[in-house]
Amino acid sequence: MFTQILAIVFVLGVIVLIHEWGHFISARSIGIAVQEFAVGLGPAIWKRQGKSTLYSVRCIPFGGYCLFNSELEGEDRKGRPLSIVNRKALSKAYICVAGPVMNFLLAAVLFTVVFSFIGVPVAYEAVIGEVQPDSPAAEGGMLPGDRVLSIGGEALESWSDLSRVLAAYRNEESVEFHIQRGAEGLILEVKPRLNEEEDRVLIGVIVDQRRAVVEKVSPWRGVRLGLSQTFIMMGALLEAIAHMATGRISVSENISGPVALAQVIMETASTGLSNTLFLTAFLSVNLGIMNLLPLPALDGGKIIMYAVELIRRKPLKLEVEGWINVVGFVLLISLMVILTFKDIFQLFT
16 A cells, blocks of 8 residues: 555656656746745645755645746846746746646656566466456456466467457356466366357456566667657547547546546556556656646646737736636636545445
């Protein structure tokens, strides 16, 4: 349990940290002062005052921020205003874009690490990870950790052979499974069931994803695959958002809150480092895409305001910009609360 909680802190902490770091380094690269660089929300559990920036880690590992002082006066060594509000629209838009871009770069790096140094699963050993209650496997005496050596006398080389071999026994009363349990060999009688909806013969077992046969590629090919996978994932997420916007797929069924997210991270962490890093990369792309949506309080909403400023050739009033951000923030928090209750309801039902 401790390892799974640690995984939640790591996954969410990394993607938020890299996002806010993108805003931070882009602001500093053009001489804009950052008042506070925070990872997490709520009360601070760690603080350190730098030369011009307060660095903090806060107790809730969801979110983070770069705080700019709109009332700051003065200029840097190159004569540029230190305050972000006194900068041109393109400079402010550049800072907004930098956060999501860093998320995309993080995803590409993580995918590269998985492809080149950890390896991706190309097959799974025929080892049972979970036995579903009241299933043929449970009734036949199968247990998690059992290795399936053969079915009806036909040997299994990998987990993918299980479905193929079982397909020949859709009309059989029972089938002999040769099982290795620890150092002991067992013969179990199992009665397969035909799932007519899927037209598959099932016994009610799930693979142990920790027993993966992995394959690695060269670092150069890993970089290319990492970039390719990142762009593929970006396209898939944009397509999903477009389908939700047009009603082709359900919004409520495809959006989850922090409780469901934490549950997914915990379940994935139990299957190994490769899957955890893959999920981290996916969530990093997700965070980057979601922040570019043209909604108030998000980076995309701010970019829209700066585009209006560019067209008008003068910035919006600080009061107007502030109210837009406040309204957007309230809507986002409200959505988060609703999704949290939805997650909890689904968890118990």
